[in-house]
Amino acid sequence: MKIGIVIASNDAETCWNALRYGNFALGQGDEVKVFFMGKGVEYQKIGTDKFNTVEQAEKFMQSSGKIYACGSCIKSREQEGSEMCPISTMKDMYDIVKESDKVVTF
Numbered sequence: 001m002k003i004g005i006v007i008a009s010n011d012a013e014t015c016w017n018a019l020r021y022g023n024f025a026l027g028q029g030d031e032v033k034v035f036f037m038g039k040g041v042e043y044q045k046i047g048t049d050k051f052n053t054v055e056q057a058e059k060f061m062q063s064s065g066k067i068y069a070c071g072s073c074i075k076s077r078e079q080e081g082s083e084m085c086p087i088s089t090m091k092d093m094y095d096i097v098k099e100s101d102k103v104v105t106f
Contacts, residue, residue: 002031003033007019007043008039016056041070
């Protein structure tokens with residue numbers, strides 16, 4: 001199954017759980033893509049010891065998960081794109097939604 005996950009929250013626990021879900025789905029053999037938008041692009045800065053968002057994202061990428069992030073949202077926060085938060089477009093999000101069997105939002 002192809003799963004799309006859209007994360008628009010900068011709540012550490014929410015982002016952590018969304019990425020954990022993505023990791024679980026990858027472990028089940030699904031193809032998973034995550035698109036961060038809005039406040040979600042801040043996920044690398046908001047992690048805590050209890051809700052380590054970066055650790056979950058690293059595990060996700062090492063397990064062949066794909067991460068995308070809204071370029072406009074990144075730029076509006078004066079951030080730069082990175083491997084863990086690559087600048088992407090609305091077309092990328094559109095493609096994820098269009099090709100996914102299921103889409104989950106957080």
